[in-house]
Amino acid sequence: MRKPRLMTPGPAMVPEDVLLELARPVIHHRSDEAKQVIVEVSEGLKEVFQTQNDVMILTASGTGAMEAAIVNTVPPGGKALVLNAGHFAARWGSIAKAFGINVVTIDTEWGQTVDPEKVAEALRQHPDTVAVFGTLSETSTGTGHPIEAVAKVVAQTPAIFVVDGISGVGAMECRTDEWGIDVLCAGSQKALMLPPGLAFITVSTKGWAKIDAFESHSYYFNLKAARSKAKEFDTPYTPAHTLILALRTALRRIREEGMENVWKRHTRMSEACQAGVQALGLELFSAKPAEGLTAFRVPEGFKDSQIRNKMAERFGVTTVGGQGKIKGKIVRIGHMGYTDELDVISALAALEMTLAELGFDVEPGKGVTAAQQVLIGQRAAANVG
Amino acid sequence: MRKPRLMTPGPAMVPEDVLLELARPVIHHRSDEAKQVIVEVSEGLKEVFQTQNDVMILTASGTGAMEAAIVNTVPPGGKALVLNAGHFAARWGSIAKAFGINVVTIDTEWGQTVDPEKVAEALRQHPDTVAVFGTLSETSTGTGHPIEAVAKVVAQTPAIFVVDGISGVGAMECRTDEWGIDVLCAGSQKALMLPPGLAFITVSTKGWAKIDAFESHSYYFNLKAARSKAKEFDTPYTPAHTLILALRTALRRIREEGMENVWKRHTRMSEACQAGVQALGLELFSAKPAEGLTAFRVPEGFKDSQIRNKMAERFGVTTVGGQGKIKGKIVRIGHMGYTDELDVISALAALEMTLAELGFDVEPGKGVTAAQQVLIGQRAAANVG
Numbered sequence: 001m002r003k004p005r006l007m008t009p010g011p012a013m014v015p016e017d018v019l020l021e022l023a024r025p026v027i028h029h030r031s032d033e034a035k036q037v038i039v040e041v042s043e044g045l046k047e048v049f050q051t052q053n054d055v056m057i058l059t060a061s062g063t064g065a066m067e068a069a070i071v072n073t074v075p076p077g078g079k080a081l082v083l084n085a086g087h088f089a090a091r092w093g094s095i096a097k098a099f100g101i102n103v104v105t106i107d108t109e110w111g112q113t114v115d116p117e118k119v120a121e122a123l124r125q126h127p128d129t130v131a132v133f134g135t136l137s138e139t140s141t142g143t144g145h146p147i148e149a150v151a152k153v154v155a156q157t158p159a160i161f162v163v164d165g166i167s168g169v170g171a172m173e174c175r176t177d178e179w180g181i182d183v184l185c186a187g188s189q190k191a192l193m194l195p196p197g198l199a200f201i202t203v204s205t206k207g208w209a210k211i212d213a214f215e216s217h218s219y220y221f222n223l224k225a226a227r228s229k230a231k232e233f234d235t236p237y238t239p240a241h242t243l244i245l246a247l248r249t250a251l252r253r254i255r256e257e258g259m260e261n262v263w264k265r266h267t268r269m270s271e272a273c274q275a276g277v278q279a280l281g282l283e284l285f286s287a288k289p290a291e292g293l294t295a296f297r298v299p300e301g302f303k304d305s306q307i308r309n310k311m312a313e314r315f316g317v318t319t320v321g322g323q324g325k326i327k328g329k330i331v332r333i334g335h336m337g338y339t340d341e342l343d344v345i346s347a348l349a350a351l352e353m354t355l356a357e358l359g360f361d362v363e364p365g366k367g368v369t370a371a372q373q374v375l376i377g378q379r380a381a382a383n384v385g
Numbered sequence: 386m387r388k389p390r391l392m393t394p395g396p397a398m399v400p401e402d403v404l405l406e407l408a409r410p411v412i413h414h415r416s417d418e419a420k421q422v423i424v425e426v427s428e429g430l431k432e433v434f435q436t437q438n439d440v441m442i443l444t445a446s447g448t449g450a451m452e453a454a455i456v457n458t459v460p461p462g463g464k465a466l467v468l469n470a471g472h473f474a475a476r477w478g479s480i481a482k483a484f485g486i487n488v489v490t491i492d493t494e495w496g497q498t499v500d501p502e503k504v505a506e507a508l509r510q511h512p513d514t515v516a517v518f519g520t521l522s523e524t525s526t527g528t529g530h531p532i533e534a535v536a537k538v539v540a541q542t543p544a545i546f547v548v549d550g551i552s553g554v555g556a557m558e559c560r561t562d563e564w565g566i567d568v569l570c571a572g573s574q575k576a577l578m579l580p581p582g583l584a585f586i587t588v589s590t591k592g593w594a595k596i597d598a599f600e601s602h603s604y605y606f607n608l609k610a611a612r613s614k615a616k617e618f619d620t621p622y623t624p625a626h627t628l629i630l631a632l633r634t635a636l637r638r639i640r641e642e643g644m645e646n647v648w649k650r651h652t653r654m655s656e657a658c659q660a661g662v663q664a665l666g667l668e669l670f671s672a673k674p675a676e677g678l679t680a681f682r683v684p685e686g687f688k689d690s691q692i693r694n695k696m697a698e699r700f701g702v703t704t705v706g707g708q709g710k711i712k713g714k715i716v717r718i719g720h721m722g723y724t725d726e727l728d729v730i731s732a733l734a735a736l737e738m739t740l741a742e743l744g745f746d747v748e749p750g751k752g753v754t755a756a757q758q759v760l761i762g763q764r765a766a767a768n769v770g
Contacts, residue, residue, distance in 0.1 A: 004410055010623070011411045022407035022627070025389050026396050026580050028703050059582055060605065061444050063622040067605045076602075098604040189623065195411050197444055197582045197625030217461075217602065219483040220445065220452045237448040238395070238574065240582030240625065242407070318413050 002316030007347045009139050009167050009293035009320065009334035011189035011196055014246075015253060018193055018338075021246040029241040030234075037245050038233040044251030047259055048169060048192070049184060049202050051176040056226040058199040059240045062166035062187030065199035067095050068221035069162045069183045070133075073207065075214045076100035078130040081122055081159070083114045083150070087140035087324040088164060092133040099217070104129070110326060111141045111286045111295075116149040129159040130210060131182075136168030140323045142295030142332055143286040144172055151180040160207050166190060169200075170254070171266045171292035171336040182207035188243060191266070191292060193250040193337040197240045203227075266291040269335040269344045272371035275379065276348040277333075279370035280355065280362050285330045292336035295322075297329060299360055304331050307354055314357075315350035341375055387701030392732045394524050394552050394678035394705065394719035396574035396581055399631075400638060403578055403723075406631040414626040415619075422630050423618040429636030432644055433554060433577070434569060434587050436561040441611040443584040444625045447551035447572030450584035452480050453606035454547045454568045455518070458592065460599045461485035463515040466507055466544070468499045468535070472525030472709040473549060477518035484602070489514070495711060496526045496671045496680075501534040514544040515595060516568075521553030525708045527680030527717055528671040529557060536565040545592050551575060554585075555639065556651045556677035556721040567592035573628060576651070576677060578635040578722040582625045588612075651676040654720040654729045657756035660764065661733035662718075664755035665740065665747050670715045677721035680707075682714060684745055689716050692739055699742075700735035726760055 006013050027033050038057070045055035058064055070092070074080050080101050082093045085108035096103045106122055108114050114134065123129055132154050136147050147163055154161040160182035165174055169184065170191030176184050181204070188198035203211065203223065211223055225236040254262055273294040274284060285295035298304045304321040308331060311317045322330040333351075335344050348367045355362045373379035391398050412418050423442070430440035443449055455477070459465050465486050467478045470493035481488045491507055493499050499519065508514055517539050521532050532548055539546040545567035550559055554569065555576030561569050566589070573583035588596065588608065596608055610621040639647055658679040659669060670680040683689045689706040693716060696702045707715040718736075720729050733752040740747045758764035 004412070006411060006413060008413050011414060011626075014411050019408040019410070022580075023404040025404070026391060026399050026574075027389070028391060028393050028705070029396060029581065030705075031703070059444070059446050060449070061623040061625070064445070064605045095604040098607070099602050187623070189411075195407075195625065195627035196414065196623045197628060217484050219480040220449045221605070222483070238446040238572070238581045240446070240580065240628075241396075242580035243582060243625075318416070320413070320415075 005317045005343060005346060007317055007319055007334050007343065009332055009336065010187070012191070012193065012334055012337040013339060014193055014195060015250070015338045018246045018249045021249050022242055024245070026242060029238055034241050035233050037248050041244060041247050041251055042233060044255060045200060048251070048254060049176050050174060050178065051202050053202050053204060054227065054230040055200050055202040056223065056230050057235060057239060057244060058201065058221065058226070059197065059237070060199045061196055062185060062199050063091065064221060065185035065187065065201045066091060066164060068201055068218070068223055069185055070095050070101065071099050071218045071221060072216045072223040073160060073162065073183065073210045074101050074130045076217070077102060079104060079126060079128050081106065081126060081129045081132045083119065083132065083134040084108065085112065085114055085141070085145065086110050086135065086138035086143065088138060088166070089135045092164065111143060113143060113288045114145045114150060116146060116153050119150050120153045123153065123157045123159060129157070131160045131162050133162045134164070136163050136165040136174055137172060137290035137292055139167040139293065141286055142289050142293045144168070144288050144290035147174065147181065148179045155180040160210050167292050167336065168290060170262065172290060173263050176202060188247065191337040192247065193253065194243055194246055197243045198247065266336065268375060269339065269341060270294065272341065272374040273333060273335055273344050273348065275374045276367035276371035280352055280367040293332050293334045295330045295332045298331060302358060302360065304328050306358055307331055310354040310357065311350045314354065317347050317350040345371055390702045390728060390731060392702050392704055392719050392728065394717055394721065395572065397576070397578065397719055397722040398724060399578055399580060400635070400723045403631045403634045406634050407627055409630070411627060414623055419626050420618050422633050426629060426632050426636055427618060429640060430585060433636070433639060434561050435559060435563065436587050438587050438589060439612065439615040440585050440587045441608065441615050442620060442624060442629060443586065443606065443611070444582065444622070445584045446581055447570060447584050448476065449606060450570035450572065450586045451476060451549060453586055453603070453608055454570055455480050455486065456484050456603045456606060457601045457608040458545060458547065458568065458595045459486050459515045461602070462487060464489060464511060464513050466491065466511060466514045466517045468504065468517065468519040469493065470497065470499055470526070470530065471495050471520065471523035471528065473523055473551070474520045477549065496528060498528060498673045499530045499535060501531060501538050504535050505538045508538065508542045508544060512542070514542070516545045516547050518547045519549070521548050521550040521559055522557060522675035522677055524552040524678065526671055527674050527678045529553070529673050529675035532559065532566065533564045540565040545595050552677050552721065553675060555647065557675060558648050561587060573632065576722040577632065578638065579628055579631055582628045583632065648676070651721065653760060654724065654726060655679065657726065657759040658718060658720055658729050658733065660759045661752035661756035665737055665752040678717050678719045680715045680717045683716060687743060687745065689713050691743055692716055695739040695742065696735045699739065702732050702735040730756055
């Protein structure tokens, strides 16, 4: 018997009480009962997003929220500045191009963080930029970007700052209003502890001004329609309302733990995982790991699939490899949402036993011990970057 | 105690074994296990859609599939002919206009069926029409349109025929390939016996030629991307894969019952419901009721909310009222998907007891008796239209 441990950076594990909500008989989505659920989750989402503005619910994956963020803010022919530092940041550019938007890119080496000074420079060179598109947690590289610092830069210009928080929101500190993020997107299947199917988006006053400035060629993802319905705790089209019902339970869990505590738990898990991986002689991929996942380089002479398949088959621990140009070069361990410290320990134990069985020169127990030392405060977090 | 009976034309009730699939631990969406689920549901969807072509799965509500059907087939400035005979048919026009498409409309009185001869005439007048947009089952009026006949007309022209089958597919006869439907859309929360969150779309060879003729301004709903991923039993972006897992169980149920038998069950439920409603002295709204729902006019002197609220509060039977310009004028009873003959009998019993309590001149038992007579073949179906 192997218990399934889904240690991927989305989808992440879902608590049993949330899953059971999904097994309840379906109610009508326009009933008072369904509306009351939206009333409650709207409050909870504001807490998670750290905003006073409405958080709109879309029935789509995170990419749908990204499309909504683009097509509603930048008119065709308008200029978008994309902070390209990974597979998902690149998607900002792909979506924008599909909609006839003029894309300017700041390329950052994968695994490195975006430099706010370069953003300032690009905005000076392109004063007609309508929106800057960045990433809180780049899932493909496991990197946390300096969103607060970039937001400060963008705030001094007429441009708005749009952030993909899909694998970041709920796993790492992100203060939408305080930092001055204008548009923030998230998905249900990461730190929000649900299966995939819902996406979320919130917009600042500065952001709404861009949206109200033109008629977007959009219908399903029209944010003006979503805004007016959100005011009535409703959605323009049939929502995946059983997922919204389950979201209520997930948000109650977050409220009970407390947002700051949730962030701290993710920081602890992240630091412990980094320490464990490094104690095994493995190299972290990212200069600044995001709190929701840990990416390490596949050691010379091994294949990522060897490691990942053995972890899955022998120990039930599911991880993912690299995407795009780093396919085969890294392994990513997710630790977001419904994941606790002992899940991280378990993943590290599975990793070190797997490496030992594969003949990698490693001393089983060393990674786990290093992680435990971080968790009980006997050792500082891994020195990264 | 009142058992909940969701007799709305979507969402419809979901079988217990399908709900329990949703309570299972989440697996990774790019795993072999997840792919095998798509392999199986792809076959099942072809059977339900009666097509040899791939049925693509979108994570969205039905409106998302409608948007996909429009933006991928008709370029901005291209001409679309919309067969406007209800609230949802009108949505075809709204989406097309949002994307800069030139919309020509054939207006049909709500509750009446589209006249294929008028479609032929319009296509003669507008030979540059790229696509004709129709509706299999117009949910807002409860009308089944003559899709086979319209498809024959459109097939003789260069235009393609795009059909909203959201509340029709799986509830009423619809032979995509045989009839010559070029694009057919459906949603998960109707006769497919799932909660909302998935949409489906299939495209004919003639349809793909339109799609391949230009670069659509779309990303999330780009059907070329969906097509190439569907060939690998995959999706371009994270799908709501727990719903796809549940779909497998729903499709196994349909396969076991047999598609033709599923259609026949819906026809029987529809005829029985019509007979029951008419036996109570109520007037059907539609000249040609769709098999998945029955709409009747609210009797003079009553409010639809009076009737519907009492049915819900006293008996647990949820129905819906009218939409758009017939709001307050009709009541709609859904009987699609996971609904059986005795559910229809129960809804009619609740309706007649409700009407009696409200003081409407009705003899309780008369509606139920008439429905039973249809079900055991002692009475011909209600004479409609």
